[in-house]
Amino acid sequence: MQGVGFRYFVEHAANAIGVRGYVRNLDDDSVEVYASGTRDQLSELAGLLWKGPRWAEVRGVNESEAPLEDHSSFSIRS
Numbered sequence: 001m002q003g004v005g006f007r008y009f010v011e012h013a014a015n016a017i018g019v020r021g022y023v024r025n026l027d028d029d030s031v032e033v034y035a036s037g038t039r040d041q042l043s044e045l046a047g048l049l050w051k052g053p054r055w056a057e058v059r060g061v062n063e064s065e066a067p068l069e070d071h072s073s074f075s076i077r078s
Helices: 008-019 039-051
Strands: 020-025 031-036 074-077
Touching: 008 020, 008 031, 008 039, 008 074, 031 039
Parallel strands: 020 074
Antiparallel strands: 020 031
């Protein structure tokens, strides 16, 4: 999903929902999102990830649990 503003879309959505974590592009052209928040917040973010920005073509979203990391906000990583 690189090149369509997906990371900026995720950053904006996560901050609006109140989720903490990060988004970054991976070498295989996929996007990794690490998010922490309430179950409802994470569910809302997941729904938005499936939609993506209007110019993106989302082919799939894989969800998995990860070790808890301490983030004070949500940001874009390179």
